Amino acid sequence: MKMRLLLSLVLAFCANSMMLCAATTASLPELTVEDETEDIVSLNDIRFANFSDEDWLDNDYIRTLRLYLDDVVTGEIEDEKLTPYLDIIKGKFVILNIEPAIMGGTFIYLAFIDHPQDMFVAWVYSDVNPETNAIGPYHTNMVSHHEEPLDLTKEQIMQIVEEHPELKLW
Numbered sequence: 001m002k003m004r005l006l007l008s009l010v011l012a013f014c015a016n017s018m019m020l021c022a023a024t025t026a027s028l029p030e031l032t033v034e035d036e037t038e039d040i041v042s043l044n045d046i047r048f049a050n051f052s053d054e055d056w057l058d059n060d061y062i063r064t065l066r067l068y069l070d071d072v073v074t075g076e077i078e079d080e081k082l083t084p085y086l087d088i089i090k091g092k093f094v095i096l097n098i099e100p101a102i103m104g105g106t107f108i109y110l111a112f113i114d115h116p117q118d119m120f121v122a123w124v125y126s127d128v129n130p131e132t133n134a135i136g137p138y139h140t141n142m143v144s145h146h147e148e149p150l151d152l153t154k155e156q157i158m159q160i161v162e163e164h165p166e167l168k169l170w
Helices: 002-016 018-026 043-048 060-074 083-089 154-163
Strands: 093-100 106-112 115-129 134-145
Touching (some): 043 093, 060 115, 083 115
C-alpha cells in the first residue's frame, strides 16, 4: 500500500515536472513481481485434461445425467422442475452441446428424440482430488427445461445422428 501511494505521488508529480521526475524515479528501488498463477491448475483443467473430441460426446457426465433422468422417471429422485416433463425425459436424447461449466463440471444441452422442440439444460458436476487428480463421484446438480422451443424435427435429429456416428442417442 505504501509503495502504491509513493508511486502514485511520483507519477502525479512527474506529470508537472519532467526533469524532477527523472531524478526521482532513478532513486526508487527496482520492483520485481513474479507471476505465481502460472503453476496453478484449475479443477476443470484436471477434469478435462485428457478429453478427446470423442470424449466430449461419450463420458461419465452424460451417463450420470441419463441415470438421474431415469431415477426421476421411476420416482427414486424427486425433481419438481422435471415433474411436468416425465413423459419426455423417459425417452432417448441427443447432446446438442456440452461445455465446461465455470463452477466446475459440465453444462449439457440436450433434446429428446420424440420431443425435439423441447431443449433441456443440465449442470453435471464431478468432485476432483487435486492431490491425486482422481475424478468422481459425479452429481447432477440441475436440469431445467428451456423456455424457447427448438426448430428441430425428429427426422432432422435422426439424420444428424446418422451422418455423425459420434453422436448417440442416450
